Amino acid sequence: MGAEQKINQLRNELRVHNHNYYVLDNPTISDYEFDLKLKELQALEVQHPEFFDANSPTQRVGGEVTKNFETVTHEFRMYSLDNSYSKEDLQDWETRIKKLVDGDIQYTCELKYDGASMSLTYENGLLQRAVTRGDGFQGDNVTANVKTIRSVPLHLKGDYPPKFEIRGEIVLPFDGFNKMNEERIANGEELYRNPRNTASGSLKLQDSAEVAKRPLECLLYNIKGQNIGIRTQYESLEKARAWGFKVPDASKLVNSIDEVLNFVAYWDVERHNLPYETDGVVIKVNDLQQQEELGYTAKAPRWAIAYKFKAEQVSTKLKSITYQVGRTGAITPVANLVPVELAGTTVKRASLHNADQIEKLDIRVGDEVYVEKGGEIIPKILGVDLSKRLETSEATNYITFCPECGTELIRKDGEAQHYCPNYNGCNPQIIGRIQHYISRKAMDIDGLGGETVAMLVNEGLIKNYSDLYELTKEQIIPLERMAEKSADNLLDGIAKSTQIPFERVLFALGIRYVGETVAKKLAKHYKSIDAISSATEEELVNVDEIGVKIAESVIDFFGSPENRLIIERLKQFGVQLELSAEALEGQTNKLEGQTIVVTGVFESISRTDLKKLIEDNGGKVSSSISSKTSFIVAGANMGPSKKEKAEKLQTTILNEYEFLQKIEYM
Numbered sequence: 001m002g003a004e005q006k007i008n009q010l011r012n013e014l015r016v017h018n019h020n021y022y023v024l025d026n027p028t029i030s031d032y033e034f035d036l037k038l039k040e041l042q043a044l045e046v047q048h049p050e051f052f053d054a055n056s057p058t059q060r061v062g063g064e065v066t067k068n069f070e071t072v073t074h075e076f077r078m079y080s081l082d083n084s085y086s087k088e089d090l091q092d093w094e095t096r097i098k099k100l101v102d103g104d105i106q107y108t109c110e111l112k113y114d115g116a117s118m119s120l121t122y123e124n125g126l127l128q129r130a131v132t133r134g135d136g137f138q139g140d141n142v143t144a145n146v147k148t149i150r151s152v153p154l155h156l157k158g159d160y161p162p163k164f165e166i167r168g169e170i171v172l173p174f175d176g177f178n179k180m181n182e183e184r185i186a187n188g189e190e191l192y193r194n195p196r197n198t199a200s201g202s203l204k205l206q207d208s209a210e211v212a213k214r215p216l217e218c219l220l221y222n223i224k225g226q227n228i229g230i231r232t233q234y235e236s237l238e239k240a241r242a243w244g245f246k247v248p249d250a251s252k253l254v255n256s257i258d259e260v261l262n263f264v265a266y267w268d269v270e271r272h273n274l275p276y277e278t279d280g281v282v283i284k285v286n287d288l289q290q291q292e293e294l295g296y297t298a299k300a301p302r303w304a305i306a307y308k309f310k311a312e313q314v315s316t317k318l319k320s321i322t323y324q325v326g327r328t329g330a331i332t333p334v335a336n337l338v339p340v341e342l343a344g345t346t347v348k349r350a351s352l353h354n355a356d357q358i359e360k361l362d363i364r365v366g367d368e369v370y371v372e373k374g375g376e377i378i379p380k381i382l383g384v385d386l387s388k389r390l391e392t393s394e395a396t397n398y399i400t401f402c403p404e405c406g407t408e409l410i411r412k413d414g415e416a417q418h419y420c421p422n423y424n425g426c427n428p429q430i431i432g433r434i435q436h437y438i439s440r441k442a443m444d445i446d447g448l449g450g451e452t453v454a455m456l457v458n459e460g461l462i463k464n465y466s467d468l469y470e471l472t473k474e475q476i477i478p479l480e481r482m483a484e485k486s487a488d489n490l491l492d493g494i495a496k497s498t499q500i501p502f503e504r505v506l507f508a509l510g511i512r513y514v515g516e517t518v519a520k521k522l523a524k525h526y527k528s529i530d531a532i533s534s535a536t537e538e539e540l541v542n543v544d545e546i547g548v549k550i551a552e553s554v555i556d557f558f559g560s561p562e563n564r565l566i567i568e569r570l571k572q573f574g575v576q577l578e579l580s581a582e583a584l585e586g587q588t589n590k591l592e593g594q595t596i597v598v599t600g601v602f603e604s605i606s607r608t609d610l611k612k613l614i615e616d617n618g619g620k621v622s623s624s625i626s627s628k629t630s631f632i633v634a635g636a637n638m639g640p641s642k643k644e645k646a647e648k649l650q651t652t653i654l655n656e657y658e659f660l661q662k663i664e665y666m
């Protein structure tokens with residue numbers, strides 16, 4: 001047998017044994033035999049570098065070192081999941097989705113693995129890329145590290161499609177986690193906190209050989225791609241399994257929310273026998289076409305929902321209540337607790353939300369309180385153990401003056417939060433607003449961190465974000481922890497921010513209630529800051545999805561002479577305060593004021609592109625047919641109840657070609 005043949009034979013054998021061991025938990029040879037074969041292959045590969053293969057089983061041991069992980073834009077956004085906690089939540093969800101899709105709905109129930117989400121891309125059966133979720137739009141390329149995870153197949157088997165993405169969770173099973181910690185104890189090192197953070201931390205290690213030593217696993221749950229030929233979620237799990245992925249077999253196909261609840265009840269107990277951490281169940285509409293019909297909200301799919309297992313609780317003592325002032329001036333009361341272990345972390349503080357919450361709980365300093373923590377959520381105080389209340393305890397009086405600047409607090413009718421109205425003179429507000437301005441999703445100013453901002457404000461060098469653009473090197477260098485190079489970086493980062501597109505600048509301004517999505521809407525509609533600042537409240541409210549609260553806040557913001565001055569200065573410094581020519585391209589008002597429903601399957605254009613076209617032309621996409629619907633763009637397989645509704649309301653139905661003609665796109 002020639003060397004190449006032998007190499008290929010060994011690679012294939014090792015792949016099968018690897019799959020048997022790490023994916024199926026069912027090895028058919030001893031570890032010793034496996035090692036012998038691996039060593040033989042390694043030796044041959046060294047002798048014959050011409051047969052190198054990045055996906056060879058020998059590459060699992062790592063060795064590649066990554067200094068900076070490349071940022072990769074996800075082809076399909078990685079969404080988060082909405083949560084539910086009760087039977088009622090699930091029933092509400094079902095009611096909502098039943099309004100939007102036709103026919104019976106089946107659900108797949110899967111466990112919600114608690115680790116780090118991961119997207120793997122395969123082409124022609126080979127692992128091409130592994131990317132972290134990041135902010136959902138962009139993540140880090142961690143391929144070198146993920147390759148070392150034995151349950152991630154480098155070569156697929158069976159009838160896989162030529163190109164697809166598959167998503168899953170990288171978890172660290174308890175066993176492995178405990179072993180890692182035993183070693184830390186032996187070395188006198190600080191312990192890892194919990195498996196989840198350790199798993200996600202592992203992915204960002206620079207040395208992949210280190211990652212290879214960690215017993216990580218990858219559990220898969222979602223396939224994405226064009227024309228994959230899969231029709232249901234359940235089928236996709238089976239396919240993934242057949243191609244060689246590790247897909248836990250706890251998943252179940254059910255026909256009703258009652259059956260979902262049975263699944264939840266079973267696993268709420270049984271999960272304690274699983275080798276890795278789970279924090280709930282994910283329920284997904286099984287039919288992929290129904291999933292398409294349901295689509296996504298700004299954050300999560302409408303076709304899926306997480307059901308969180310009840311969180312762990314402990315009790316501890318409330319030491320004091322302090323008050324934080326946020327960047328919008330909102331006051332948040334914080335409970336300072338006697339530190340207590342809870343769900344693998346030490347809890348010292350918990351949010352008390354607002355004055356109403358304090359009153360409702362009747363919580364007092366010195367009380368023994370119940371604390372709960374679930375997943376990433378900040379710990380929550382559930383209530384007070386009144387049996388342990390001291391006779392000397394006094395009711396909590398909410399503060400009436402700002403703890404930072406002494407200004408009297410206000411509370412608007414119908415609002416839960418107290419505010420410090422000293423917008424331009426209260427330090428945490430000033431600092432918070434500038435920190436928001438420079439943050440990654442806003443102006444993304446490299447070289448300038450939150451602490452430096454606080455220092456610049458406290459030193460009196462800046463009072464608002466427009467002052468950033470006038471900072472000089474001479475002013476910065478004397479600051480703590482600043483040197484020639486860091487000062488240059490900082491100024492460079494600030495200068496570069498003048499390239500950030502208008503909608504992000506609008507978000508960066510930190511106008512209350514103007515988040516990313518609203519900023520995009522306003523930028524698209526008005527196209528420049530001048531147009532927005534001269535809009536009346538009435539006009540603003542007429543813009544799609546802009547309510548009274550947002551409109552009032554925008555009016556308030558631009559009503560302030562100080563803010564207007566700041567904007568003028570930003571303009572002088574070259575910050576983008578209108579849409580660029582590029583952004584304006586393809587934007588028309590052809591569908592202004594029209595609400596359009598998109599349904600069915602299309603031939604010449606993807607549903608996402610179709611929706612984008614509607615929005616680019618000023619129209620609004622809605623998912624259900626009503627008397628407000630201007631027309632429907634229907635592809636093949638429009639559902640019978642939608643059809644019936646359209647007939648009853650006599651709504652115009654266009655096919656994709658008629659629609660494209662209407663907007664003169666073809």
Ligand code: AMP
Nearest residue numbers: 079080081110111112113117169221282
């Ligand atoms: P959250 O981070 O709480 O919004 O929950 C969403 C995350 O749950 C997703 O990004 C996934 O990483 C994770 N997840 C874990 N198990 C599953 C599953 N079976 N299906 C979908 N998502 C899951």
Ligand code: ZN
Nearest residue numbers: 402405420426
């Ligand atoms: Zn204040």
